[in-house]
Amino acid sequence: MGIRNQQAIVIGAGIGGLTAGALLAKRGFDVFVLEQAIIPGGCASTFKRRGFAFDVGATQVAGLEAGGVHYKIFEELGVEIPESTPCDPACAVYLPDEPEPISVWRNPAQWKQERSQKFPGSEPFWEKMDELFEISWRFNSRDPILPPTDFKDLITLGTKLRPETLSTIPYTWKTVTDVLKDYDLQDNKKLRRFLDMQLKLYSQVEADETAVLYAAVALGLSTEPQGLYHLQGSMQVLADRLVEGLNKYGGRLLVQQQVQLILRENGKVVGVQVFDKRKEQVWQVRADQIFANVTPDALSQMLDGKGDERPFRQLARLDKLPEPSGAFVVYLGVDRATIPEDCPLHLQFIYDFNGPIGENNSLFVSVSKPGDGRAPEGKATIIASSFTDAKGWWQMAKEEYESMKNRYTEEAIDRLAGFFSNLREHILHVEAATPRTFHQFTARPLGGVGGLGQRPAQFGPFSFSNRTPYSNLWLVGDSTYPGEGTAGVSYSALNALTLMEKSL
Numbered sequence: 001m002g003i004r005n006q007q008a009i010v011i012g013a014g015i016g017g018l019t020a021g022a023l024l025a026k027r028g029f030d031v032f033v034l035e036q037a038i039i040p041g042g043c044a045s046t047f048k049r050r051g052f053a054f055d056v057g058a059t060q061v062a063g064l065e066a067g068g069v070h071y072k073i074f075e076e077l078g079v080e081i082p083e084s085t086p087c088d089p090a091c092a093v094y095l096p097d098e099p100e101p102i103s104v105w106r107n108p109a110q111w112k113q114e115r116s117q118k119f120p121g122s123e124p125f126w127e128k129m130d131e132l133f134e135i136s137w138r139f140n141s142r143d144p145i146l147p148p149t150d151f152k153d154l155i156t157l158g159t160k161l162r163p164e165t166l167s168t169i170p171y172t173w174k175t176v177t178d179v180l181k182d183y184d185l186q187d188n189k190k191l192r193r194f195l196d197m198q199l200k201l202y203s204q205v206e207a208d209e210t211a212v213l214y215a216a217v218a219l220g221l222s223t224e225p226q227g228l229y230h231l232q233g234s235m236q237v238l239a240d241r242l243v244e245g246l247n248k249y250g251g252r253l254l255v256q257q258q259v260q261l262i263l264r265e266n267g268k269v270v271g272v273q274v275f276d277k278r279k280e281q282v283w284q285v286r287a288d289q290i291f292a293n294v295t296p297d298a299l300s301q302m303l304d305g306k307g308d309e310r311p312f313r314q315l316a317r318l319d320k321l322p323e324p325s326g327a328f329v330v331y332l333g334v335d336r337a338t339i340p341e342d343c344p345l346h347l348q349f350i351y352d353f354n355g356p357i358g359e360n361n362s363l364f365v366s367v368s369k370p371g372d373g374r375a376p377e378g379k380a381t382i383i384a385s386s387f388t389d390a391k392g393w394w395q396m397a398k399e400e401y402e403s404m405k406n407r408y409t410e411e412a413i414d415r416l417a418g419f420f421s422n423l424r425e426h427i428l429h430v431e432a433a434t435p436r437t438f439h440q441f442t443a444r445p446l447g448g449v450g451g452l453g454q455r456p457a458q459f460g461p462f463s464f465s466n467r468t469p470y471s472n473l474w475l476v477g478d479s480t481y482p483g484e485g486t487a488g489v490s491y492s493a494l495n496a497l498t499l500m501e502k503s504l
Contacts, residue, residue: 009034009272009287011259011302014042014442016477016489017293018242018253022077023497024291025251032285033246034274036258036443041239042293043442043449044486050429052333052381053374055235056441057449059366059383060087060228060346062221063487067141070238073490077245083232085369090222092344094419095193096352102194103344108223119191125183129212132171133220135164136213145495147461168213173456176207176215197350197362200387202485203454204325211459218454230345233373238486258443262290262302262473269473272302289500291493293477296464297445324448326390326435330412332382333429336370338420339380343367349415362386363415379428382420384412390435390446405434451478451488466496474500 006029010021013035021033039045043057063069064084074081092101102118105111116123144160145153171179176195180186195215196206202218203210222228231237243253256277263271263284271286292299344367351361368374368381375381388408396404409432417423435447452458464480474496477489 006030006288007286008032008289008291009285010291010293011262011272012042012293012477013037013040013239013243013253013255014293014477014489015044015238015242015486016493017042017291018239018246019073019490019493020291020293020474020476020496021251021253022242022245022249023073023493024289025246025249026077027497027501029251029289031246031251032287033251033253034257034259034272035253035255036277037441038255039236039239040243040253040255041236043438044235044238046234046236049331049431050333051376052331052379052429053234053236054331054333054381054383054431055366055374056433057327057329057385057438058235058486060090061231061235061238061486062226062228063490064229065226068226069487069490069494073494074241074245077242077248079241079245079248082237082241084229085232087222087228087230087345089344089346090228091198091346091348093194093197093348093350095190095350098190101344101347104198104222106222106224106227111223119188119194122183122185122188122191125180125185125191128179128183129216129219132168132213132216135168136217137220137226138162139165140217143494143498145498147463147465149465149467171212172460174212175456176210176212179212180207193350197348200362201348201364204450205453205455209453209455211454211456214454214459228346230369230372259302262292262299264303264470267470269470289472289474291474291476291496293489293493294475295444295448295477295479296475298443299468299475323389323391324446324452325387325450326393326447327385327433327438327449328388328408328412328435329383329385329433330409330416331429331431331433332384332413332416332423332427333375334380334382334420334423335426335428336375336378336380338423338426339367339382340419340421345369347419349419351415363412365416382416384416386412388435390448393435394446401434401436405432408432408434466492466499471503472500 008024008029008031010017010033013033018040021031025031045056046053064071086106088106089103091104094101103114105114115126142160144157148154148157185191199210199215200206203214258275259272260275261273262269269290271284273284275282347365349363363384363386366383439447466474466480468475476492476496480492
């Protein structure tokens, strides 16, 4: 059967699903992308209130530079690359009792000077991280398919290796803390706090658990020639451009369509059963290839309808991992008068005192800039998020839940008021999201956010595969290599497409 006679279904219109859908359509498949929410984009989408546009979860993008993953995808689709500005600094990190932030500058020389001043004696550690980043980046640029799952994969992977790649083998099982110990920096509290909070954003776990090869890439992406970018308009533009690419090649996006079951016949998946939320009716559609932009647990439930069976051998690994983190997010529409002059677009605050906010006493804050499409003239948006125990938000009645949500909101505003002048007087709109909110919006179990923690046992050659036990069913998204973030999930979609094309 030729590709142009094949039907493909994509479950979920997050960035990974939209990437897969648009590229499948470009390759000649007849594509349906099915999304249970009312808009595409998943945690990289946007909602609007009173003239303000709030990014739901993700607030910055990597991979828009020439040669970056998003750049290459839009170039292949023939779709205009979203307008953006580099984030410089990528983040300003405020540690307790420190009058000045640690600014992660885009210019490598400026960042080197900053870290040498703020973390005296740490430069040998940073030089090792830079070295590992360069080697890993060149390896990634050769488009390896990870993890290898059979002998052919191993042979193919071997063609991507170089002598310098082999030099990273001793670091395969090392964490960031292990490398800190190599340079006698394990007791440097200031450096550890900075690394813990930055790595938590990228890898879902702190320095003690993050694979150093992942950390080197995550921390190195902030500087030129790579970088983090602030989209003009909102994060929704990224999803909208991918939808444009999908439509350009005849693909179709259907929203408010919740996939209930993946249908199987004779050991092969053949289609999906869908609940149309608008018409409140069930329908089915058959497909030759299915790409699932969902978590492995959610995919397991779609395969058996109960969640009792475990068709993935890799799910046994999931059972041994901690529960995924949730997020508590406060969305504020404010008068711009409360925003300090030259305020960075992204800030991170770390606190010594205890309180209800988050499991690690930190807030990651994103601020809009004038003219970026997120707020009316003279106004601004402030989005503040913190990690929280996802399961805990489900173990309470409605009244207790609302009380806890209000308590978290007030605590977050109190903390933000320490940086934003007369904040409460300038608030025009306030809204909050909890793991329950994210579950309703994304349908993720417990409303968890981000991908799997990038520990050595879950990263690179030991990561979750795009393959499933069914030859025509593929897993994409932040549970598969190389981790979370819009660039990561787009890479996962590219990997899955490569594997599928080799199988045809």
